[in-house]
Amino acid sequence: MKVLIIGAGPAGLSCGYELTKAGIGVEIYEASPYVGGMARSFDLWGQRVDMGPHRFFSREKHINEFFTTLVKDDYTLVNRLTRIYYRNRFFHYPIKLFNVLLNLPPFTILSILWEYLRIRLFPYKNPTTFEEWVSNRFGRKLFEIFFKHYSEKLWGISTSKIDADWAAQRIKSLSLWEAVISAIFGNKGDKHKTLLDQFAYPNNGTGTLYERAAEYITAHGGKVTLQNPVKKVIQDAGGRVNGIELKDGTIVLADRVVSTMPLTLMVKGLKDVPADVISAAEKLYFRNTILVYLEVDSMDLFKDNWIYVHSPEVKHGRITNFRNWSKELNRDKKTTILCMEFWAFDHDEIWKDKDENIAGLAMKEIHIMKLVPPQTKILNTFVLRVPRCYPVYETGYQVNLKKVENYLDTVENLIPIGRYGAFKYNNQDHSILMGILAADKITQGLDTDLWKINTDVEYQEEARIKDVLIQ
Ligand SMILES: Cc1cc2nc3c(=O)[nH]c(=O)nc-3n(C[C@H](O)[C@H](O)[C@H](O)COP(=O)(O)OP(=O)(O)OC[C@H]3O[C@@H](n4cnc5c(N)ncnc54)[C@H](O)[C@@H]3O)c2cc1C
Known part of the structure; x- marks a missing residue:
């Protein structure tokens, strides 16, 4: 059996990893030059950073095994400090x-x-x-x-x-x-998850998990190809999915396709989709994120892993301080990398604005909040746009999503999973669980309803990273 997977993020790679372990041939096609999707880590100014704060937590045994098998003991248990900034004051969170x-x-x-x-x-x-x-x-x-x-x-x-x-x-x-x-x-x-104050964090960034999953897949005969965007999923005369078409026109055939590309785009590429399903898919939309990284000439700005910025007088909503995660991230550098998050739709001015203007706004706001003293130098800035970051749960979205889900359930050999792949506001753990259960579906012929993940508490089993490692 050959399975094609669209996207090398947490959902695609956890699925590929489980299938490879089960001896099934896997080919993963990733549009970007990296593995890890939104949970990747990358080098910046001689240090390592994630795309915003990435705390990994799960109570589910299989998810924790995925983490512990790949990360081994190469992680730090981070004591979380997260505060809320509201009208010039800090409040602890929780x-x-x-x-x-x-x-x-x-x-x-x-x-x-x-x-x-x-x-x-x-x-x-x-x-x-x-x-x-x-x-x-x-x-x-x-x-x-x-x-x-x-x-x-x-x-x-x-x-x-x-x-x-x-x-x-x-x-x-x-x-x-x-x-x-x-x-x-x-x-x-x-x-309750919202109250947890300690979490396991891979020493070299959250993306370590996905880099290692990709290494395992390729070392065991699977294929992970980067910079290879998929144009659409293809079907035979009877409507059964039998492969993908790459952006360069190449056709790749397979027995099954697991898709983590945006659900809305994937559906539009299928053939003979009823008009009401297309119209429902068109009503689902995403919010984008702009990440602004600042390299600050200081080692001691504040102790939080991240700060939620509720104050309406500034535009950004969260700041991550990468000095407060694992020691390895900073690589003995004497500066601090902060990451500020702004959110926008495609039509918003800030999304279309020049990088230098957005970086200028971030520097202005960090000074308004007095998180960087005025005399401390900001040495470098870097702006990263992340399109389709958050599936927007506008009231009534379930009706449209359900219509799309019901239709896709009738398309054989296709499994849509992931954050924008299934239009679910997933954390890493939800996407990993979707990947693992999608693989089980294929290897064991199970009838699991993957749409329910992240909407249903039954998947939350009692097990923690710490427990799995310590026993
Ligand atoms: C700022 C920020 C903070 C976050 N904080 C946390 C946190 O604290 N804890 C946590 O657990 N999670 C957090 N998350 C969420 C986490 O990053 C996601 O849940 C996770 O990355 C989702 O994995 P995925 O595989 O479903 O999707 P993605 O990570 O989006 O991966 C999908 C992949 O598919 C690829 N792709 C898309 N279209 C195509 C195509 N046509 N052809 C080929 N490839 C394609 C993309 O390039 C991408 O690599 C955060 C996310 C962001 C952005």
Whole structure:
């Protein structure tokens, strides 16, 4: 059997790795010159960086085995420090009660408590939007301070238009009460992902995982070709998928195709797709990210791994400090690399603006926040655009996605997976799980519903990197 995989990101490579282990011939076609997709690591100014912060965490045994088998003990357990910056003040994330009390004026605190009590008594009956869902959990005031501005920067639409799915996936069942209990008594139960404060990080960057998966595949007879974009998936006369067409026109035939290319583009390339499915796919859209890297002439700027920037007066939404991940990343350099994230749609001015203007804006904002003292030099800047980074969960998106999913379920020999491949707001662990389960589907003929990953808590098993390694 020969399987073609479109894309060498976490989903494509974990699938390729599992298939190669099972003795199945795999060919991976990757558009870019790199493996790792959005989770790749790369050299910059003599140091190593990721594409923004990449914390790996999973409770699922197979995902952790994938990590531990490839990374071995070449990782650091990082104590996470993440804060929220809001109107010139820093708040711990997850929220720490005393920190909130010290940072907010008494009137605001009373308003938080009042709004919390109010929503407990009169909650939104069927919360369908992000705004309603979060307000039900935390009260309206906390929602405004800790969720609204950041989410609107990220998604570019009002929180009243963002689907509750996003909150349900990311915040799980964490409530204000639990956040408060955790703030007072610590997080010994380790119950919710959002509260975890330690994670395993490959010493040479998160991309190590994917570089090693690609090495394994090629060392065991598989093929990973870079700079080889796929134009479309091809089908035989009966509609069954039987290969791919590369951008240069080459046809490659196979028994199965696993696709992690953007779902919206992939569907359009198929033949005889009903008009209502095309129209549903056209209504699904993505948000882009602009990463601005700054090399700062200092080794001691702040201790956070990353900071969420909720303040509406600056445009960026998150800053990563790569000095605070593993020692190896910095390679004995005496400077610090920061990465600031701006989000945009294709039509937004900032997306079309010149690199030097975007870097200028980033430097201005980092000074407004006083994270880099005015006398400290910024030695270098680098702007990286990441298109189609976030599938936008605008209210009602499930109806369109479901239509596309139902149609693709009728196309034989095709398995769409991945963050933009399946239009799911995946972290690495979700994409890896999709890859592993896609491989199981092929090798064991299973009927697993891969669309459910990242929407269904049943996949979250109890196992942690640390537990797997220590036993
Ligand atoms: C700024 C940022 C911060 C993040 N933080 C975290 C974090 O803290 N923790 C975490 O776990 N995850 C994080 N993520 C998410 C993580 O990067 C993704 O979940 C993961 O990379 C998704 O893997 P994937 O294989 O599904 O998709 P991708 O990584 O997007 O890989 C898809 C691959 O397919 C290739 N491709 C696309 N079209 C074609 C084509 N036509 N032909 C051939 N190849 C094609 C692409 O070039 C890409 O390499 C973050 C992402 C970003 C951008």
